Every structure is written in structure tokens, then in C-alpha cells.
Amino acid sequence: MPKSRDPHVLPILSDLERKVLWLSAWMIHNANHLRESTDGLKVGGHQASTASLTTILTALYFHILRPEDRVAVKPHAGPAFHAIQYLLGKQTRERMENFRGYKGVQSYPSRTKDAVDVDFSTGSVGLGVGQTLFSALVQDYVHAHEWDKTPPKGRMIALAGDAELDEGNIFEAILEGWKQGVRNCWWVIDYNRQSLDAVVREGLWARYEALFRDFGWDVVILKYGVLLEEAFQRPGGDALRTWIDTCPNPLYSVLVFQGGAAWRKRLNDDIGDQGDVSRLIESYTDDELARLMTNLAGHDLPTLIDAFGSIDHDRPVCVIAYTIKGFGLPLAGHKDNHAGLMTPTQMETFRKLMNVREGHEWDMFEGLKLSENDLQAFLDASPLKTRITNHKAERFAIPEHFEVPPQKVTSTQAGFGNLLNEIGKSDAPYAERIVTTSPDVTVSTNLGAWVNRRGLFARENMADTFKKERIPSTYNWEFSPKGQHFELGIAEMNLFTMLSALGLSHAINGQRLLPVGTLYDPFIQRGLDALNYACYQDARFILVATPSGLTLAPEGGAHQSINSPMIGMAQDGLASFEPAYVDELAIIMRWAFDYIQRGGNQEPSASSWLHDDTGGSVYLRLSTRPIEQLTRTLTDADEQAVIDGAYWLRKPGPNCQVVVAYSGAIAPEAIEAVGMMAEDRRDIGLLAVTSSDRLNAGWTAASKAREKGLVHATSHIERLLGDLPHNCGIVTVVDAHPATLSWLGSVHGHRVRPLGIEHFGQTGTLQDLYRHYGIDAAAIVAAAEALTPGKPIRRYLQAV
Structure with a gap:
């Protein structure tokens, strides 16, 4: 039976x-x-x-x-x-x-x-x-x-x-x-x-x-x-089946709502004059007929x-x-x-x-x-009565520091590829748990070296035909069950849904994975619903979005991202960063691999007022723009400041009239502008913002805490800007929408002139477009001059 x-x-x-x-x-x-x-x-x-x-x-x-x-x-x-x-x-x-x-x-x-x-x-x-x-x-x-x-x-x-x-x-x-x-x-x-x-x-x-x-x-x-199948075996049943199979959906819905008498009338009108069919219909009461026809x-x-x-x-x-x-x-x-x-x-x-x-x-x-x-x-007795919904998975230790391959001039995108390549050489347990994925942009987002070392995943072995035929190629595309990269088709919704699935493996499969997904930054918006869904489920992953901003300016407006930093700020469950230098990126990546494994304590940090012990996912907005790297040794405090969202690249003096705050690959323009103003305004400050998201979240959390009576709650950005004179102005600049950093003035009431990009679609060189949109060094200086009128900035005037 x-x-x-x-x-x-x-x-x-x-x-x-x-x-x-x-x-x-x-x-x-x-x-x-x-x-x-x-x-x-x-x-x-x-x-x-x-x-x-x-x-x-x-x-x-x-x-x-x-x-x-x-x-x-x-x-x-x-x-x-x-x-x-x-x-x-x-x-x-x-x-x-x-x-x-x-x-x-x-x-x-x-x-x-x-x-x-x-x-x-x-x-x-x-x-x-x-x-x-x-x-x-x-x-x-x-x-x-x-x-x-x-x-x-x-x-x-x-x-x-x-x-x-x-x-x-x-x-x-x-x-x-x-x-x-x-x-x-x-x-x-x-x-x-x-x-x-x-x-x-x-x-x-x-x-x-x-x-x-x-x-x-x-x-x-x-x-x-079962009732209908039995009815179909009776005399007249074939005609009844044919009538149901050809009944339009709207008519069927109407009859379901009207009930047994309506079924009887309609069936008699349509097929009830065929002897066996009439007898079949009449063998049921109205209630029985309604039950039969909805079976x-x-x-x-x-x-x-x-x-x-x-x-x-x-x-x-x-x-x-x-x-x-x-x-x-x-x-x-x-x-x-x-x-x-x-x-x-x-x-x-x-x-x-x-x-x-x-x-x-x-x-x-x-x-x-x-x-x-x-x-x-x-x-x-149900097997589901005591089933485990969320497994407890092992956490993997992350090295205290990631080695940064020395390069005098490079981009954060190239730095990401080099860092992951170095990790790929390691036999540490955490390296075995990293799994990368990308929607047909593996090579152009600098995952190629990692994939060469770790291979692509498939349920069965598949050799690289080019390698098999001894044709030289930079990349070794071998598939195997031990590979650590999922190569996806060019569909961003699939990328984010895959990251959601990978990022829940610790709970669903009892095995923790450290997922890293890459895509072009402007195309985040093509998969926003799935990204939001992944974060809503508390899936854990690292999203590397590159190139960003105007980096692909020659390719036109479709490849220029403007509002993605604000997506990172607004998305719950996602900590977003935009580093300018590879040493910053190395610090952030090391932290991110640990952060996506955390979970438990819901209390905020006393220093940043961020819920870092809870963990979450991480979004890195990177660039293909090569810039000169800084030669420096960062202390533990410096590294924590990078993670908390900002640090002084040039600390302001006691009589500071203007601070330039920048984020990401626009760093050279910010540095140049400060240099142009330095002779006339010696106390000028230069603030490197690595995460507008975490700065804003910490400030918001500390403000709420004070409103609830915790009078000593102070966020990272409040401490950074706390010693600035009240009449000091802040010029913010970012290769994105100016609102990304414009809120900095609200921290202590300083005047702000935010610079950024509000339109897209223009093609040209990076320098042409920085000048066109008003985010080059000259524009930064002009904004500072307008913000803090008084003594002219001679070097700027001479340059003009």
C-alpha cells in the first residue's frame, strides 16, 4: 500500500x-x-x-x-x-x-x-x-x-x-x-x-x-x-475531463466562487445532454459536485x-x-x-x-x-520537531597583517588582486574557505591570479583546452570539485543571490565559507534587490566593486557610478569602504575576513559606537586609477582609525581655517590642493576618509546614545573634528555624489562645501572630467577660498 x-x-x-x-x-x-x-x-x-x-x-x-x-x-x-x-x-x-x-x-x-x-x-x-x-x-x-x-x-x-x-x-x-x-x-x-x-x-x-x-x-x-480521477473512470468521465481541460481560467474561477448549483447548471448547459454525462452529473448533490470540481x-x-x-x-x-x-x-x-x-x-x-x-x-x-x-x-514523532535550523560553524583565524606587495604606483583594484594572490599562496585554513565568484568579469576585476592558483569549481574535472593544446595564455581555466571560484554568467542578480547562498553556508551547511564577489561598481544597481535580500537574511560576504566613479570615463556614462557610496551607507548589514591606498585596503581586507565571521554581542563599541561584534557583510569600492603609494608604517592606532572610517593624513593646527576631506582615488587632487594652499594657510588639515558609512553610522549611534542619557558617548568622527575652530570650513571631495561627505558639517556645525559628481554620461580623460565636474585640485582650492574668504591663496592665483 x-x-x-x-x-x-x-x-x-x-x-x-x-x-x-x-x-x-x-x-x-x-x-x-x-x-x-x-x-x-x-x-x-x-x-x-x-x-x-x-x-x-x-x-x-x-x-x-x-x-x-x-x-x-x-x-x-x-x-x-x-x-x-x-x-x-x-x-x-x-x-x-x-x-x-x-x-x-x-x-x-x-x-x-x-x-x-x-x-x-x-x-x-x-x-x-x-x-x-x-x-x-x-x-x-x-x-x-x-x-x-x-x-x-x-x-x-x-x-x-x-x-x-x-x-x-x-x-x-x-x-x-x-x-x-x-x-x-x-x-x-x-x-x-x-x-x-x-x-x-x-x-x-x-x-x-x-x-x-x-x-x-x-x-x-x-x-x-483522487475524486476527479475516479470520476473520469466512470461512464461520461472522458467528456467531463475534456470540459475541465478546455475550461477558461476566468470561468473556472467564477464557478468555484458561485458553488455547486452554478457548476451543475454550467455542466448541464455545456455537456449534460450526452446520456452518461448527465447521469454522472446527477449522481452528485450540489455540495458533492462543488467538492468534486474543486478536487x-x-x-x-x-x-x-x-x-x-x-x-x-x-x-x-x-x-x-x-x-x-x-x-x-x-x-x-x-x-x-x-x-x-x-x-x-x-x-x-x-x-x-x-x-x-x-x-x-x-x-x-x-x-x-x-x-x-x-x-x-x-x-x-516528526523529524522536524528537533531539527537544527542554523548550524554552528567554526570560525577561522585571520593573520594579524596581510603582506602588501611593494609597488610605487598602483591602484586599489590591482592591490586587491595582488593581496588575494598572496593569500592564494597560503595553506592557512582560512585560505581554504575563501570562495570567489564573479558575473563574467573575473579577469577585469583582478581575480585572475587567484583563480590560476585555486582553480574554478565544477562537479566534474574539466581541463583548460588552451593549456592542453599548449597555447600560451595568461590564465589557467581548470575546473575541478576542489576549485574555489564560481564563474557566473553576466547577471548581477545571480551574483548577489549566489553571495547570499555562499554567505549562509555556515548556518545551512554547517561549513563556514568566506565569499568574495566582484563586479563593476556601476552595475550594483542592477542587482540591488538581491543585495538587499542577502543582507536582510544576514548572509556574510565581501563585495568588491571595481572600477568605480569616472575610472572608465572613456567608455561613457553607463560605466560611471555616482550614487554607489550612498547605497553602501544606506544598506543595512553592509559596511562599506572606499580606500585610496593599498596599505589601507590590506588593513580593511584583513578586518573584513574576520568581520564576516562574527556574531553575538549586540552592544556597540565604546570607541566607535559601531556594532562590530555583531558582524555583517562588507562592500569595497575600488578604482583602477593608479596613484603613487605612500611610504609609511602605520601603528595599531592608525590601523584602527582606517577601520573606524577616517584618519588625519595631515593633522590640522590650532588655527586651522580649512580642512579638505576626501575619499578614494581622488586623493592626489586633495593632496595637491592642500599643497597649493599650505604656504598661506599653514594649519590646514587633510582628512582621509576610508568609510563614510562607518563614520556616519558611529556618529548617528553616539548621538542617539546621548539623547538616552549616555552623555559621554562620542564617535570617531566627533573626536577627529572636535578640536577644529568653529570658524574652520570643510571642503569635501569624492568621485561620487557630493552628499556622500556633505554631512560632515553637521557633526560640530562647521561650514561645508561638498564637491562631487551629480551628472554622468560625459566621456574623456580622467583629468578632463575631473575639471569638467569641478573635483580637480583647482576646484578644491577655489571652494576653500569661497568658504573661508580673506587672504587670497597666492599659489592658486599664480597657477590660474
Whole structure:
């Protein structure tokens, strides 16, 4: 007997499905109609979208899933997921009563905000789906490296709405999965044929089927449940099947909403004069006919369990499960049901239908047919009851210092490549855990030397044909299961989703990776949604964005980044840096490899007021512009200042009239401008800003602390600028939007003239464009003169 037909299991699953449907609907109703509202805003909750996936969730979580399996739950099915966790003893009633409230159950499943068994956050539609594919690739990577104590392979499962598959990132992910040979990945499509605004186009399932098969996926179509399959075997059943197969989606939805009498009339009108068909239709009451015609496979436990249980291979699988949006609710089938809520009257009717007594709405087993003891014993035996959601992974020691290959003139991008190449020579454990990835710009972002040493990852060995044929080449592109680089196609969404998967390996796979991803800085914006999603999940990685600013000026506006430093400042969970010199970069990279491994203490540092012990991801904005490197030895205090965000390259004197603050590759212009002004204004200061993000975050945190009574809270930037005379002016300059540093004047009330780039698209040499946009040395001096009128700056005037 198939496992799904076990006479003991099916009734239990049926009862649990009923309870999940009730709890999820009640949770949403309570939040919208019963809980006190203090702001007058609609809470919402998607009762219909939750109901369409309830049976599938029940089959998976109570019968199919193993502890090592991971699931990305459709965002709008979050209430059903939390109801399941409640039944498994992993969610509290208090949090569910506060659904979508402060510190209550989140609107959509969240790894970081929900205190339950969430594998992947799915708040941004489509991204959780792609995440499962890349997590399957990362799982293969971890197992190929044969590290000790790696958990067994699991299936990475996405539960997606059919309208969710309109998201382009999903199809980019499918293509990359085909290239990389993805395994152990299931995508279950909740094919309810309704989107937020309408009913989906006819025949969409056939397009999905063809697409997935073309990319090497097995496709399983689950359309009819047991009741319909039995009806099809009766006289007249063939005609009934044909009618359903050709019924337009809008008409089917209308009939679902109208119920049994409407089904009967329509079927009799269309096919009821054919003898056997009429007798078949008349053999059902209205209620039975409505149940029969809505018996789709996505709501039929025996069909689902048989289908899931029969997948006995590791090939990727797309399951297209026909469902009804709002199944089991008064809203079922109505085209407006996506954001619709049951009225109090409808909920009261639903309560009676579910046999739930007033005052017992949150009881786990209220209204169910089976005994509480039998149900609880079944739940207690679940393999998911005690599974580990987040593994504890080893942290790897990082050397106290990274050796900087000496070069008199170089760029931060070249320095990054050289530093990683030096790390590649090492046999230290942390070097074995570094994994790099790039969207078809591996060489042009200076990862080539690292890849030559460490190789590219693939599940099977693939030799470099050029090397095999003895053709000279700078790069050695050999693929193997031990390689440490993922070469991706040119899709930034895939890059950030891959970094998200790599950056969660410590929790998902129990093996810590130190991911480094590279791309061109201007193209961060092409993948911002996925970058935000990765940070929201608390994935840990280092993002190296280069070239930046006007470095690629001859190539035109599309390759000029302006606002990316402010993206780094605004993105939660991402510490951003823009060093000018390679010795600064070496300090930051050493810190970053340690920072992405941290986690625990939530208290801020007493010196910087940054939550450095908590850790996070890191963004490095680098440049291809070669500049003369400084010959110097930095103390421990100097190195800490680089990490905290800024240090004095030229400390201001007691009578300082102007400070020039710069960030990144514009350093030569800032230094030249200070030199031009030095004869006339000897106390001038030059502030090297390595991280506007960390300076601003520390200042903001210290300000909030003082407002709460911690009067001695002082941030790094407040101390740096604290001795400046009140009449001192600050000229800020950056190869980016001027707002990046313009806020410095607010720290102690100094006047500021921010210089930067507000427009893009102009081509030319770097010098031409610096002059055009007003960020060259002459412009810096002119800004200082306007900011601090008085004695003219003679050298500047002579130069002009």
C-alpha cells in the first residue's frame, strides 16, 4: 500500500491540514478585526493566497521533509507556515496574536526577525525561489570539498506562486543552474491561476513545462485529485475531463466562487445532454459536485504525497500543482481575493464550519475529529520537531597583517588582486574557505591570479583546452570539485543571490565559507534587490566593486557610478569602504575576513559606537586609477582609525581655517590642493576618509546614545573634528555624489562645501572630467577660498 494511503496517516494529515487552514485564517482575522488599531492602517495578510498552499505545506512539513531539507515558503503563505510551526511547538501563540505587529510574526517568513524554523527569507517576491537553486549549488560545493562534520545533502525546495514566476531573476537563475548542473532542487508552483490583479493567461503551465524541460528539469504536473480521477473512470468521465481541460481560467474561477448549483447548471448547459454525462452529473448533490470540481491535485493529500514520495533522484524537479486561491474559504475563486479579507460575518460562518468554539480559537486541536493524544503523538514523532535550523560553524583565524606587495604606483583594484594572490599562496585554513565568484568579469576585476592558483569549481574535472593544446595564455581555466571560484554568467542578480547562498553556508551547511564577489561598481544597481535580500537574511560576504566613479570615463556614462557610496551607507548589514591606498585596503581586507565571521554581542563599541561584534557583510569600492603609494608604517592606532572610517593624513593646527576631506582615488587632487594652499594657510588639515558609512553610522549611534542619557558617548568622527575652530570650513571631495561627505558639517556645525559628481554620461580623460565636474585640485582650492574668504591663496592665483 502506498505510504499516502496509510489508513492511519491520512486522517491525521487531513485533520492537521484543517487546523493549519483555520489558524492561518484566524491569525489574519484577529490582526485586522479584533486587535486594537492605534494608527488606523490596514494590517492585511492574504488569507486567500495562504489557503491555496495549505495542503501542499501540510504534506511537506508533516510527512515528506527530512531534517536536512530546506524550504523557501511563498511569501503570502507565511501565516500557514507559522501555524505549522505552532503545531510543532516552535511558534508561540503570543507572537501569532501579534501577527504583523511589533516583534510579532512577520508579514513574510524572515530568517532574522521570526524566532522559528525559517530557512530562507522570502519577503521579496521571486528571490527566495532563486535562493534555493544557488543554495543547492553551494551544498554541492561544500560536499565536494569533503570537510569533516558536513550534514547530509538535503533538497532545496521553493514553494512559489504562479504569478511569482513573472519575476525575471527566476529565469536568470534557471539558466545559471543549467550551466552549473544544479541538483537536489525542487520548485513547487502553486498554480492557482490568479495574480494580484487578475486571472493569469491561458496555457501558462505549458510554457512553464517546456521551459523547465529545456533546461534539464524533470516536470511533474499535478492537476487532478483522487475524486476527479475516479470520476473520469466512470461512464461520461472522458467528456467531463475534456470540459475541465478546455475550461477558461476566468470561468473556472467564477464557478468555484458561485458553488455547486452554478457548476451543475454550467455542466448541464455545456455537456449534460450526452446520456452518461448527465447521469454522472446527477449522481452528485450540489455540495458533492462543488467538492468534486474543486478536487485539484494541489489540495489532495494522497496525490501530493504519492508525487513527492516518488521523487527518488537528485535531478532538479519542477512540480506544477493545480490549486484554487482561497481554497476552503468563502473567498475561493473570486478575482479580488488576493488582498481581500473575510468579513466578521464570513468568519463566523467559517468558525461554525470548522467546529471551533468561541474562546477556543487558538487551541491546537479544537474542532478536529481525532483524539488530541493521537495528534500530539504524531507531531512529537516528526523529524522536524528537533531539527537544527542554523548550524554552528567554526570560525577561522585571520593573520594579524596581510603582506602588501611593494609597488610605487598602483591602484586599489590591482592591490586587491595582488593581496588575494598572496593569500592564494597560503595553506592557512582560512585560505581554504575563501570562495570567489564573479558575473563574467573575473579577469577585469583582478581575480585572475587567484583563480590560476585555486582553480574554478565544477562537479566534474574539466581541463583548460588552451593549456592542453599548449597555447600560451595568461590564465589557467581548470575546473575541478576542489576549485574555489564560481564563474557566473553576466547577471548581477545571480551574483548577489549566489553571495547570499555562499554567505549562509555556515548556518545551512554547517561549513563556514568566506565569499568574495566582484563586479563593476556601476552595475550594483542592477542587482540591488538581491543585495538587499542577502543582507536582510544576514548572509556574510565581501563585495568588491571595481572600477568605480569616472575610472572608465572613456567608455561613457553607463560605466560611471555616482550614487554607489550612498547605497553602501544606506544598506543595512553592509559596511562599506572606499580606500585610496593599498596599505589601507590590506588593513580593511584583513578586518573584513574576520568581520564576516562574527556574531553575538549586540552592544556597540565604546570607541566607535559601531556594532562590530555583531558582524555583517562588507562592500569595497575600488578604482583602477593608479596613484603613487605612500611610504609609511602605520601603528595599531592608525590601523584602527582606517577601520573606524577616517584618519588625519595631515593633522590640522590650532588655527586651522580649512580642512579638505576626501575619499578614494581622488586623493592626489586633495593632496595637491592642500599643497597649493599650505604656504598661506599653514594649519590646514587633510582628512582621509576610508568609510563614510562607518563614520556616519558611529556618529548617528553616539548621538542617539546621548539623547538616552549616555552623555559621554562620542564617535570617531566627533573626536577627529572636535578640536577644529568653529570658524574652520570643510571642503569635501569624492568621485561620487557630493552628499556622500556633505554631512560632515553637521557633526560640530562647521561650514561645508561638498564637491562631487551629480551628472554622468560625459566621456574623456580622467583629468578632463575631473575639471569638467569641478573635483580637480583647482576646484578644491577655489571652494576653500569661497568658504573661508580673506587672504587670497597666492599659489592658486599664480597657477590660474
